Amino acid sequence: MHRDHGGGGSGLATGALSSPASGGRPARIGIGGPVGSGKTALVAELCRTLADELELGVVTNDIYTSEDAEFLRRAAVLDSERILAVETGCCPHTAIRDDITANLDAVGELETRFAHLELILVESGGDNLTATFSYGLVDRQVFVIDVAGGDKVPRKGGPGVTRSDLLVVNKVDLAPLVGADLSMMAKDAAERRGDRPTMFTSVRHGIGMDAVRRWVLDEVTSIRAVAAAH
Ligand SMILES: Nc1nc2c(ncn2[C@@H]2O[C@H](COP(=O)(O)OP(=O)(O)O)[C@@H](O)[C@H]2O)c(=O)[nH]1
Numbered sequence: 001m002h003r004d005h006g007g008g009g010s011g012l013a014t015g016a017l018s019s020p021a022s023g024g025r026p027a028r029i030g031i032g033g034p035v036g037s038g039k040t041a042l043v044a045e046l047c048r049t050l051a052d053e054l055e056l057g058v059v060t061n062d063i064y065t066s067e068d069a070e071f072l073r074r075a076a077v078l079d080s081e082r083i084l085a086v087e088t089g090c091c092p093h094t095a096i097r098d099d100i101t102a103n104l105d106a107v108g109e110l111e112t113r114f115a116h117l118e119l120i121l122v123e124s125g126g127d128n129l130t131a132t133f134s135y136g137l138v139d140r141q142v143f144v145i146d147v148a149g150g151d152k153v154p155r156k157g158g159p160g161v162t163r164s165d166l167l168v169v170n171k172v173d174l175a176p177l178v179g180a181d182l183s184m185m186a187k188d189a190a191e192r193r194g195d196r197p198t199m200f201t202s203v204r205h206g207i208g209m210d211a212v213r214r215w216v217l218d219e220v221t222s223i224r225a226v227a228a229a230h
Pocket residue numbers: 033034035036037038039040041042126170171172173174201202203204205
């Protein structure tokens with residue numbers, strides 16, 4: 001497994017000690033879901049809208065490339081040395097669930113580079129509906145599906161849909177074009193997920209992103225409070 005440590009420089013962290021989320025180690029939130037559902041777009045948008053409030057780092061996973069990391073660097077949502085790419089060289093879910101060593105190394109490298117990190121987002125390589133993160137790697141996981149994948153997906157279930165801490169149904173702007181029934185998706189998701197939240201977004205058009213952003217901030221606060229108490 002190879003890691004791309006990004007574009008040079010030690011990039012010292014600044015500020016953020018006054019954040020409400022101050023506490024122990026950085027919170028780690030995994031972003032999983034099928035290829036093309038909008039995971040990288042969501043990571044970019046979260047970085048863009050949270051960077052003033054939180055000290056952020058990102059780890060991306062791709063099978064043979066560092067395409068997602070390069071996209072994020074080009075989008076300039078964070079300094080490039082805050083973005084690390086893990087090239088899994090294997091089935092993407094293996095690297096986030098079975099052998100998480102390369103991802104833990106990347107997280108550790110970010111923590112070494114930036115002493116005051118508060119949140120590390122770990123994007124999975126994108127697989128199918130069964131890929132979930134080990135809780136040895138992340139504290140919470142977000143599962144991203146999109147309406148173009150079919151409005152039956154929440155009903156079909158699978159561990160990402162049923163057990164993720166937050167389910168994001170993205171690309172609602174495409175619902176009229178693909179004939180997706182959003183209210184049925186919401187009802188099916190609620191049945192499968194019990195109390196766990198589901199949010200409908202169009203990352204591209206900024207729809208629903210305030211709620212996702214607030215959820216992330218609340219989770220970071222509670223994760224770091226627990227970590228600080230131990
Ligand atoms: N129409 C629409 N396209 C989106 C939205 N979010 C992401 N996309 C597009 O979907 C494609 C895949 O997105 P990406 O973030 O790379 O997906 P990933 O494979 O899950 O990381 C890209 O062309 C994005 O621009 C959205 O809310 N609406």
